[in-house]
Amino acid sequence: MVRSSRARSTRSLLTALGGVAVLALALAGCGGDDSGPTAGAYGFPQVAQDDKAPITVWVDADRVKAADAFKKAHPEVPIEVVTYDGSANGSNSFRTKIQLFDRTQSGWPDVVFSTQNNDAAWASQQSNGKQAFAAVLNGGLVPQETLDNFTPGALNPCTVDGKVHCLRNDLAQVVLWYNKALFDRFGYQVPGTWEEYRALGEKVAGEHPGHIIGTVGDAWTPEVFFWGSKCQANEITGPKSVTVNTTTPQCQRAASMLDTLIKNGTTPNVSVFTPEFVQKYAGKVLMMPGPAWYAGAIFNNPQSLNVPAGQLGVAPPPAWQGEEAVTGNVGGGTWFVSSHSKNLKAARIFTEFVTTADDYQVALAPGYPAYGPAAEKWVTKQESSGYYATDLKAIVTAGTSIWPGWGSGIFSQEAVWAKTMTPAIAEGKSLVTLLPEWQTAIKNQAQVDGYTVG
Amino acid sequence: MTLVDRTARAAAVATRRPPARPPATRDSLLSYGLISGYAVLTLAFGLLPALYAVYLAFTDATGGFAGLANFTKAVGDFRFWPAVSHVALYLIIWLVALVLLVTVLAVIVHAIRVRWLSRTLRFVFYLPGALAGASSVLLWLFVLDPTASPVGGLLRLFGFDSFVQVILPGNLPVIFAVIAFWTGAGGWIVIMYGALNNISAEVIEAARVDGANAVQIAWRIQLPMLRKWIAYMSMMSLAAGTQLFVEPQLLSQASNAVVPNDYSLNQLAYQYAFQQNDFNTAAAISLLLLVVALALSAVFVTRGGLFERE
Numbered sequence: 001m002v003r004s005s006r007a008r009s010t011r012s013l014l015t016a017l018g019g020v021a022v023l024a025l026a027l028a029g030c031g032g033d034d035s036g037p038t039a040g041a042y043g044f045p046q047v048a049q050d051d052k053a054p055i056t057v058w059v060d061a062d063r064v065k066a067a068d069a070f071k072k073a074h075p076e077v078p079i080e081v082v083t084y085d086g087s088a089n090g091s092n093s094f095r096t097k098i099q100l101f102d103r104t105q106s107g108w109p110d111v112v113f114s115t116q117n118n119d120a121a122w123a124s125q126q127s128n129g130k131q132a133f134a135a136v137l138n139g140g141l142v143p144q145e146t147l148d149n150f151t152p153g154a155l156n157p158c159t160v161d162g163k164v165h166c167l168r169n170d171l172a173q174v175v176l177w178y179n180k181a182l183f184d185r186f187g188y189q190v191p192g193t194w195e196e197y198r199a200l201g202e203k204v205a206g207e208h209p210g211h212i213i214g215t216v217g218d219a220w221t222p223e224v225f226f227w228g229s230k231c232q233a234n235e236i237t238g239p240k241s242v243t244v245n246t247t248t249p250q251c252q253r254a255a256s257m258l259d260t261l262i263k264n265g266t267t268p269n270v271s272v273f274t275p276e277f278v279q280k281y282a283g284k285v286l287m288m289p290g291p292a293w294y295a296g297a298i299f300n301n302p303q304s305l306n307v308p309a310g311q312l313g314v315a316p317p318p319a320w321q322g323e324e325a326v327t328g329n330v331g332g333g334t335w336f337v338s339s340h341s342k343n344l345k346a347a348r349i350f351t352e353f354v355t356t357a358d359d360y361q362v363a364l365a366p367g368y369p370a371y372g373p374a375a376e377k378w379v380t381k382q383e384s385s386g387y388y389a390t391d392l393k394a395i396v397t398a399g400t401s402i403w404p405g406w407g408s409g410i411f412s413q414e415a416v417w418a419k420t421m422t423p424a425i426a427e428g429k430s431l432v433t434l435l436p437e438w439q440t441a442i443k444n445q446a447q448v449d450g451y452t453v454g
Numbered sequence: 455m456t457l458v459d460r461t462a463r464a465a466a467v468a469t470r471r472p473p474a475r476p477p478a479t480r481d482s483l484l485s486y487g488l489i490s491g492y493a494v495l496t497l498a499f500g501l502l503p504a505l506y507a508v509y510l511a512f513t514d515a516t517g518g519f520a521g522l523a524n525f526t527k528a529v530g531d532f533r534f535w536p537a538v539s540h541v542a543l544y545l546i547i548w549l550v551a552l553v554l555l556v557t558v559l560a561v562i563v564h565a566i567r568v569r570w571l572s573r574t575l576r577f578v579f580y581l582p583g584a585l586a587g588a589s590s591v592l593l594w595l596f597v598l599d600p601t602a603s604p605v606g607g608l609l610r611l612f613g614f615d616s617f618v619q620v621i622l623p624g625n626l627p628v629i630f631a632v633i634a635f636w637t638g639a640g641g642w643i644v645i646m647y648g649a650l651n652n653i654s655a656e657v658i659e660a661a662r663v664d665g666a667n668a669v670q671i672a673w674r675i676q677l678p679m680l681r682k683w684i685a686y687m688s689m690m691s692l693a694a695g696t697q698l699f700v701e702p703q704l705l706s707q708a709s710n711a712v713v714p715n716d717y718s719l720n721q722l723a724y725q726y727a728f729q730q731n732d733f734n735t736a737a738a739i740s741l742l743l744l745v746v747a748l749a750l751s752a753v754f755v756t757r758g759g760l761f762e763r764e
Binding site for chain 1 (some may be wrong): 515516531532533599600601602616617618619621622623706707709710711712713714715728729730731
């Protein structure tokens with residue numbers, strides 16, 4: 001048979017397979033045991049507990065190390081590790097799979113790692129009348145002392161209506177990365193405000209064309225530039241309500257700055273994860289506002305910019321003149337405990353270990369730990385590596401100055417930006433004129449996901 | 455089957471009347487056996503899920519009757535009409551290109567008298583179709599990125615310096631049509647070639663004797679006799695095309711959502727089912743797709759004379 005009809009039959013076969021699987025699972029679900037959940041001691045309904053039951057843990061490829069470290073430290077707790085994509089790149093597989101388990105009423109994993117920040121928004125809520133997936137962690141399951149030790153604000157993406165539904169793995173606060181060697185050679189000062197940043201960009205365009213001071217090609221551009229500018233694009237005011245106003249002066253100033261810098265070529269519309277970026281800009285990145293994980297993912301990565309040791313410096317995120325510096329955040333993983341778990345104790349021990357224990361967070365973790373005491377040791381360790389040209393104080397300070405006016409809703413701000421703004425920038429449109437369009441796109445997406453938009 | 459055939463068969467049956475129902479022979483048992491596998495699979499993976507979709511489309515999350523609520527919700531979604539227009543534009547570009555190019559290429563390949571050349575060409579045309587859908591899209595991800603593409607120079611010639619410029623919304627219908635043509639056309643060329651072989655040599659010979667040249671033969675003899683095959687190709691391709699999914703979905707992931715994940719109707723249905731946990735509206739969208747594809751197929755069937763018997 002030819003491809004078109006084969007493709008068609010494959011597609012319908014896949015659809016059909018899905019349908020039958022759902023049907024079969026639904027039927028199987030009807031015959032399941034009837035020991036329903038009872039009101040639990042921790043603020044959510046729980047099933048009968050069994051301290052010996054093995055727990056299933058979902059991690060992405062990078063977090064397999066965390067599970068391995070746990071096995072070594074706690075051989076007495078039996079865990080079964082399942083690797084999945086971490087819900088990354090908009091796949092949303094975490095949510096998709098849990099919804100299917102909700103339909104069949106069985107099969108949930110006990111602990112899940114997600115690379116995203118918007119999972120608590122749905123995992124904390126009942127869905128079609130089914131019990132919320134995420135266990136409440138601050139109702140006695142995790143000791144309050146542990147929760148208090150997290151960097152202030154670190155658990156914001158996990159907190160819905162005052163209840164903590166996940167533990168943060170790492171923080172992704174935006175700082176200003178810069179190449180100290182280039183700054184010294186050009187005789188420039190590292191900017192302390194966005195106004196200075198913009199002025200320096202204009203200077204670089206004239207004096208050292210080809211060098212860049214940032215990028216707008218990635219979906220997290222709003223989190224890097226608009227979050228720290230206190231733009232009201234994502235003010236989550238309740239579990240199902242959001243306020244969006246992207247035409248405020250705070251949004252305008254960031255957009256207008258970017259318009260200038262895009263136009264003069266110092267802030268290209270290129271994703272940092274493309275071969276194009278590496279080809280064009282290796283050795284030419286003067287500075288770049290970006291999350292803490294840029295260090296390992298881009299600068300100190302042989303496959304990317306591969307900046308030699310002793311050149312990369314880090315400065316605090318710039319402030320807007322006359323204001324205190326606040327910053328944005330780009331991701332940072334989260335760990336969830338299932339409210340359906342038969343062994344909450346083991347799930348809790350595991351989750352606490354991977355987020356707080358030095359064995360993982362200091363010894364192995366690539367990102368800046370969200371757990372305060374681990375973060376301090378992590379910074380000391382990184383500084384002693386001799387890679388950085390400066391100390392890492394800026395990262396620590398930025399970790400506590402993430403602006404709280406930007407929330408974590410179900411819908412993805414990044415997806416909205418990518419599809420409405422990135423192509424428009426490529427077409428040469430100005431960000432300032434695109435702001436109303438951006439607002440409409442966010443509102444539409446929020447409404448589709450059941451939000452009331454203010 | 456001609457009338458003569460049928461009368462002869464009837465006569466033959468009449469003469470061996472006595473056993474009113476002939477006992478099942480080994481042959482017919484075998485044919486039931488062979489067909490049963492297909493029938494069971496069609497039932498399990500084709501018909502039952504389709505019925506389940508109909509059930510879902512008219513009920514709500516709790517199983518209560520929902521009337522047309524799911525349909526109005528889908529049609530009222532801000533992503534619905536853009537998706538419809540995306541798919542429609544893609545279909546127009548692709549179907550026209552498919553019909554024109556496949557027919558022309560098949561006639562040309564058929565006209566080539568050098569055996570090895572004709573055979574090689576058919577093989578080359580067919581080759582891309584041998585790649586499964588998703589992997590051929592992955593290949594295109596590289597072709598479309600000017601910095602990684604083997605035809606990067608060509609892309610830059612058209613003013614595309616970066617991947618984002620290539621995948622701007624305005625270019626997408628053409629890109630998807632090109633990908634679909636590249637993967638699907640070869641198979642159809644081979645089929646059309648077979649159909650051309652079926653045209654009796656005497657007819658062509660007669661035309662030639664009457665003084666028709668190659669173009670006239672193609673236009674006045676071959677094309678009219680291919681009509682059913684072209685209609686068949688259009689119908690199958692239309693059905694496949696309305697279900698556009700793999701190409702935009704992969705391109706969306708590869709471009710970190712610059713190509714939206716709700717570009718086509720099937721993607722929108724997927725979003726509803728697996729992101730918004732709303733299987734009912736997803737089912738409603740798939741039913742709408744089915745109705746539209748059926749209606750358009752009916753046009754091809756009647757206009758193409760697909761069910762006419764000579």
